[in-house]
Amino acid sequence: MSTGYALAIHGGAGTLPHARMTDAAAAEYHAALAAVLAAGEAVLQEGGSALDAVTAAVCALEDAPLFNSGRGAVFTADGAQEMDAAVMEGTSRRAGAVAGVFGPRNPVRLARAVMERTDHVMLIGQGALALGRSAGLPFEEPEYFFTQPRWDALQETLELRARGGEDDDPARRHGTVGAVARDRDGRLAAATSTGGMTAKAPGRVGDTPVIGAGTFADDGSCAVSATGYGEVFLRWSAAHEISARMRLAGASLEEAARHVVEVDLGAYPDSGGVIAVDAAGNIAMPFNCEGMYRGHVRTGAAAQTAIYR
Numbered sequence: 308m309s310t311g312y313a314l315a316i317h318g319g320a321g322t323l324p325h326a327r328m329t330d331a332a333a334a335e336y337h338a339a340l341a342a343v344l345a346a347g348e349a350v351l352q353e354g355g356s357a358l359d360a361v362t363a364a365v366c367a368l369e370d371a372p373l374f375n376s377g378r379g380a381v382f383t384a385d386g387a388q389e390m391d392a393a394v395m396e397g398t399s400r401r402a403g404a405v406a407g408v409f410g411p412r413n414p415v416r417l418a419r420a421v422m423e424r425t426d427h428v429m430l431i432g433q434g435a436l437a438l439g440r441s442a443g444l445p446f447e448e449p450e451y452f453f454t455q456p457r458w459d460a461l462q463e464t465l466e467l468r469a470r471g472g473e474d475d476d477p478a479r480r481h482g483t484v485g486a487v488a489r490d491r492d493g494r495l496a497a498a499t500s501t502g503g504m505t506a507k508a509p510g511r512v513g514d515t516p517v518i519g520a521g522t523f524a525d526d527g528s529c530a531v532s533a534t535g536y537g538e539v540f541l542r543w544s545a546a547h548e549i550s551a552r553m554r555l556a557g558a559s560l561e562e563a564a565r566h567v568v569e570v571d572l573g574a575y576p577d578s579g580g581v582i583a584v585d586a587a588g589n590i591a592m593p594f595n596c597e598g599m600y601r602g603h604v605r606t607g608a609a610a611q612t613a614i615y616r
């Protein structure tokens with residue numbers, strides 16, 4: 308077995324439309340993605356696990372206010388922030404997830420605490436927060452999570468709705484962050500974290516924390532982290548479907564991921580994309596919309612980041 312590692316990250320399919328992206332803003336996104344790749348790669352370089360690498364990468368994404376997760380999460384219709392996150396390792400298929408939480412600085416670490424400190428896969432509400440406190444995770448005040456662009460996006464969306472319009476601006480509408488990795492021992496892991504969709508109904512949970520929809524890992528097939536219109540990814544069990552195509556139909560990672568994103572989810576144009584890695588360290592990052600903030604790095608190769616096609 309190869310002893311190389313591979314890491315892919317995404318900062319969501321809710322990119323600024325190409326026509327509105329300035330050189331300065333693009334440079335900011337590329338720099339943020341490169342810093343996240345460096346944080347995740349440092350773990351893998353030292354022989355750390357895929358699980359630790361995806362956790363480190365997603366923490367770095369959550370800390371970056373540019374992306375819709377942790378600091379910089381979008382707002383619900385009533386002006387709150389409710390975050391979802393999940394983590395899964397592919398060796399024994401252990402998984403942890405949280406939904407609708409507010410307070411922990413890094414929801415992905417709370418998801419990991421669910422996996423490592425309880426017999427459960429998903430916690431919500433006060434029980435999830437109590438676990439975070441007993442695990443000693445850092446919590447933040449509302450000001451930490453607030454960002455003006457996300458607040459403005461909520462006001463614009465609510466005004467649009469009041470006029471009977473539909474929000475079709477991906478940057479205003481959604482976003483998510485995620486990471487998938489293959490470590491030097493051939494283990495796979497995935498992690499995903501999001502604020503969800505702007506002006507979502509209070510209590511709405513998307514695909515991100517649902518194992519098999521927005522997050523999935525299985526050493527025998529692949530690790531997947533999704534981003535996009537969560538309801539569609541949920542109904543198609545998108546992340547698990549990619550693994551199933553590999554295991555049951557003998558598809559390659561690229562074939563399986565493209566089929567799900569371009570054919571199954573392709574029935575819903577602009578619904579989003581995925582990042583995925585397999586046991587051989589192959590990486591696939593298909594999306595059916597204009598762009599997806601993303602990046603990847605492999606043993607001995609320079610890190611690469613991209614936004615559009």
Ligand code: ASP
Binds near residue numbers: 319321501
């Ligand atoms: N999938 C996320 C959700 O539906 C949003 C996104 O990835 O853009 O909550």
